[in-house]
Amino acid sequence: MLSFENRKQMYIPRGFAHGYLTLEDDTLMQWCVDNDFCGEATKAVRYDSDFVWEGEPWPExxxxxxxxxWNAMRLEKLYCLK
Incomplete structure (x- = not known):
């Protein structure tokens, strides 16, 4: 788990899908990136896509x-995996 107290961080290579779930109200996230933002190149993937959890349901x-x-495409449809 990442927290202010433990000062851990995560490196996500270019091109990898990523997201986060905060467990506390008023959470602050900070990114460091290696390029300018390009909105035309971005894609959103549903957080509860079956592929992400390998068949396990998203925690209730x-x-x-x-x-x-909420309106993002499911990963299975984005890459025609099913």
Missing amino acids: AEYIVSKKD
Whole structure:
């Protein structure tokens, strides 16, 4: 788990899908990137795509999900995996 207290960080290579789930209210996220943002090249993937959890259901809870993320395409459809 990443936290302010443990000062851990995560490196995500270019081209890898990534996202985050915060466990506390008022969480602050900070990114360091190696290029300017290019909105035309971005894709959003549904957080509860079957492929991500390898058939396991997404954990039941009440989540606050942005409209963009809620309307994102499922990974299976994006890459025609099924």
